[in-house]
Amino acid sequence: MKPTLxxxxxxxxxxxxxxxxxxxxxxxxxxxxxxxxxRFLLENPMLEREDGDGGDFSGPATTSTxxxxxxxxxxxxxxxxxxxxxxxxxxxxxxxxxxxGMDWSGTGSGASSKSDDDEDTDFQEFQAAGTxxxxxxxxxxxxxxxxxxxxxxxxxxxxxxxxxGYLYQELEELLELLPPELDIDLDDLAIALRHVQxxxxxxxxxxxxxxxxxxxxxxMSPSPERDLALIIVEQHLELLAERNFxxxxxxxxxxxxxLRAAHALICRLDPHPGSQHSSEETRYVLPDVVVRKIxxxxxxxxxxxxxxxxxxxxxxxxxxxxxxxxxxxLTGQLQEARWLIKNVQQRFDTILRVSQAIVDQQRQxxxxxxxxxxxxxxxxxxxxxxxxxxxxxxxxxxxxxxxxRGVFELKYFFGSHVATDTGGAASSTAIxxxxxQLVDAEDRKKPLSxxxxxxxxxxxGIVVARRTIAKYRESLNIPPVSLRKTI
Numbered sequence: 491m492k493p494t495l496x497x498x499x500x501x502x503x504x505x506x507x508x509x510x511x512x513x514x515x516x517x518x519x520x521x522x523x524x525x526x527x528x529r530f531l532l533e534n535p536m537l538e539r540e541d542g543d544g545g546d547f548s549g550p551a552t553t554s555t556x557x558x559x560x561x562x563x564x565x566x567x568x569x570x571x572x573x574x575x576x577x578x579x580x581x582x583x584x585x586x587x588x589x590x591g592m593d594w595s596g597t598g599s600g601a602s603s604k605s606d607d608d609e610d611t612d613f614q615e616f617q618a619a620g621t622x623x624x625x626x627x628x629x630x631x632x633x634x635x636x637x638x639x640x641x642x643x644x645x646x647x648x649x650x651x652x653x654x655g656y657l658y659q660e661l662e663e664l665l666e667l668l669p670p671e672l673d674i675d676l677d678d679l680a681i682a683l684r685h686v687q688x689x690x691x692x693x694x695x696x697x698x699x700x701x702x703x704x705x706x707x708x709x710m711s712p713s714p715e716r717d718l719a720l721i722i723v724e725q726h727l728e729l730l731a732e733r734n735f736x737x738x739x740x741x742x743x744x745x746x747x748x749l750r751a752a753h754a755l756i757c758r759l760d761p762h763p764g765s766q767h768s769s770e771e772t773r774y775v776l777p778d779v780v781v782r783k784i785x786x787x788x789x790x791x792x793x794x795x796x797x798x799x800x801x802x803x804x805x806x807x808x809x810x811x812x813x814x815x816x817x818x819x820l821t822g823q824l825q826e827a828r829w830l831i832k833n834v835q836q837r838f839d840t841i842l843r844v845s846q847a848i849v850d851q852q853r854q855x856x857x858x859x860x861x862x863x864x865x866x867x868x869x870x871x872x873x874x875x876x877x878x879x880x881x882x883x884x885x886x887x888x889x890x891x892x893x894x895r896g897v898f899e900l901k902y903f904f905g906s907h908v909a910t911d912t913g914g915a916a917s918s919t920a921i922x923x924x925x926x927q928l929v930d931a932e933d934r935k936k937p938l939s940x941x942x943x944x945x946x947x948x949x950x951g952i953v954v955a956r957r958t959i960a961k962y963r964e965s966l967n968i969p970p971v972s973l974r975k976t977i
């Protein structure tokens with residue numbers, strides 16, 4: 491065979507860079523979107539934010555505060571800051587409105603407001619910094635009347651504690667970590683551990699949950715319920731976990747009232763004494779859309795705080811226009827900036843359309859709660875809006891909706907369906923809500939089993955298998971019937 495050249499025409503779909511960017515921005519969360527925009531702002535001088543971080547989105551526009559080609563950016567920014575300062579001073583002097591005189595951002599420029607907020611700011615910074623468990627224990631050790639040698643051993647034990655305050659390493663293992671020349675034995679470490687267990691919070695330094703609860707009970711004043719709770723924790727904790735109250739009463743020779751009081755006391759104990767000094771940071775969700783009821787109709791609007799305000803830098807744009815053909819790389823950066831602004835606007839427009847469609851489909855949920863949730867699939871929304879199902883999936887992932895009933899991810903409103911006797915379908919979310927209602931209203935002495943819950947739902951026309959009930963119950967973090975039983 492001889493090699494030959496052939497020409498062939500074919501059609502295939504190619505994703506343009508603009509379309510690729512649009513798809514990428516659509517699937518990003520609000521936090522990831524802001525990070526991506528910050529990257530563009532650092533790399534592209536043709537792109538800039540409008541004054542302030544919030545507000546409605548706007549495309550390229552020229553305002554009265556935009557610097558002209560004869561005015562340097564520094565002079566313009568200084569003039570804008572002076573104007574903002576003058577306007578703020580005018581509002582501060584106006585006593586007609588309290589809101590106008592307050593700087594809700596916490597970054598007021600007046601000296602008086604700064605001095606008034608110094609104490610609150612310091613307290614908030616102290617709160618944010620917090621005190622770790624080891625620092626809290628070390629402070630108590632420094633104030634204790636121990637010898638230097640004992641104080642070092644106690645701090646050695648403290649360093650071996652985990653974040654919950656437990657000591658999971660054996661003393662023998664800790665002893666091997668110490669240099670032999672210190673002449674320390676197991677008794678010395680045991681004494682140091684007892685010193686640690688006497689520190690606050692009570693229960694720290696325990697090696698098992700049973701020992702942790704016992705340390706907290708021993709730190710309390712003696713009382714009949716405390717003494718009974720201590721016996722249960724140290725000798726019959728497994729029976730209490732199994733809710734075998736009949737055998738507990740027989741072994742401890744107590745009545746229902748005494749056992750109920752001891753049980754309540756044990757439930758008030760903290761099995762993780764070091765958690766109150768945890769340094770975990772609370773993460774807040776910024777909703778993308780807000781749902782309100784206007785004239786008896788649920789309406790969705792974009793959250794202005796989640797929308798970046800971007801525009802073209804008019805100074806560079808004017809310079810590029812005056813020097814046509816000499817812009818070099820600025821021409822491409824100008825096109826990229828326009829693409830980004832358009833794609834960000836298209837992203838929020840798509841989120842708004844999908845959110846409004848979801849609200850229209852789930853309006854019964856907003857009126858009556860979870861029990862009125864109807865089954866909904868991504869395909870239904872995609873067909874209604876003439877979008878691809880993958881597009882709806884990207885829109886509903888890590889996007890949040892603020893409603894009068896709370897903040898929900900858009901994915902929350904989609905769920906599978908369960909058949910009913912009437913030939914209809916019930917949402918899995920509604921079934922979970924019904925299970926929660928049945929469990930909350932049950933007799934704690936005779937809690938409902940999964941089979942009984944299935945029968946009760948069947949009486950309401952909802953056919954659900956027992957295993958499905960168990961799966962939904964576990965997803966709601968509801969313990970099984972044996973662990974819900976009380977005295």
